[in-house]
Amino acid sequence: MxxxxxxxxxxxxxxxxxxxxxxxxxxxxxxxxxxxxxxxxxxxxxxxxxxxxxxxxxxxxxxxxxxxxxxxxxxxxxxxxxxxxxxxxxxxxxxxxxxxxxxxxxxxxxxxxxxxxAQKSAGSIAVEAKLTQAKAKTLQGTKIIAKQNDAGLTKKARGWLERIDEISLDTIKAEAIEILQKSRIANLIIYGCTAVLTGPPNSGKSTLLNCMAGRQKAIVTDIKGTTRDWVEATCRIDPLSLTLIDTAGLDEESARPESTVENAAQKKTAEILEQADIVLLVLDASRPIEELDDQITNRL
Structure with missing residues (x-):
């Protein structure tokens, strides 16, 4: 060759x-x-x-x-x-x-x-905005990115430089903190967010996921502990693109030493909860809220 x-x-x-x-x-x-x-x-x-x-x-x-x-x-x-x-x-x-x-x-x-x-006129913020735009999961996300070059962070940074002799560092710091706070929300709109459905077994998590996804993604039965592996589905609730995750029900009684499969499911649920942007606690309306295990609520 x-x-x-x-x-x-x-x-x-x-x-x-x-x-x-x-x-x-x-x-x-x-x-x-x-x-x-x-x-x-x-x-x-x-x-x-x-x-x-x-x-x-x-x-x-x-x-x-x-x-x-x-x-x-x-x-x-x-x-x-x-x-x-x-x-x-x-x-x-x-x-x-x-x-x-x-x-x-x-x-x-x-x-x-x-x-x-390679475009000499492209600044670092413009380059980052273009790269991010290709990953945006929502129309609103692309609009947020498009504003960054002309009316977003670039404009704010230019303003700081133009007023560098008359603006205090405290003012710049306060404005930067405000930008960071807004950016956390913007990131969820741009990249999408993960919403984890959790709660006691048989509380309706899988039914809710199927309803929000608009199709059957998770198996639904009356048998406690039907969901052991997590199930994912995607839906849009403007302005967000949500990745929904149905997890095994939080059940302290199932976490017994001899129940290897249940223990693994409970451990995976805990890991997914740690990484979630949003946690939706799903409860059975027929069960008094007072009966909800304190150990379950403490894990959220």
């Missing part, structure tokens, strides 16, 4: 994992054009030229072997987007071909960061 080394070239799959109609592979670097010329043959008889905005139709070859028919978008003299068929095997073959021609393989996030940093 051949292997060529260039000074600087990177490749990344920019579309999601799995089978799809089309996958996009981004190539970036001062030698990107040279590599494209080695692996790509355009359709027709026109000579291969790279002009910004041009879309090229042709075939990717590995030597004499045809890999796939593709289109290549020329985003600049050093930036190209290969649009190939979405079969993961084809995508992997193209990526390995580019690697053998000297490309360093990156994740989509790493590639996006390199592309943004």
């Amino acid at each position: 051949y292997e060529t080394r260039y000074m600087s070239i990177f490749a990344a799959v920019m579309t999601g994992k799995g089978t799809g109609a089309i996958s996009t592979i981004q190539i970036f670097g001062d030698s990107a054009g040279a590599v494209i010329k080695k692996v790509f043959k355009p359709a027709g008889t026109k000579p291969l030229k790279f002009e910004a905005g041009e879309i090229l139709l042709g075939t990717i070859y590995d030597g004499a072997e045809v890999i796939d028919q593709v289109t290549i978008g020329c985003e600049g003299t050093d930036t190209f987007a290969i649009n190939c068929h979405g079969n993961p095997l084809i995508v992997e073959m193209i990526m390995q071909l580019l690697r053998r021609h000297g490309a360093a393989l990156l994740s989509a996030e790493q590639m996006l960061k390199k592309l943004l940093m």
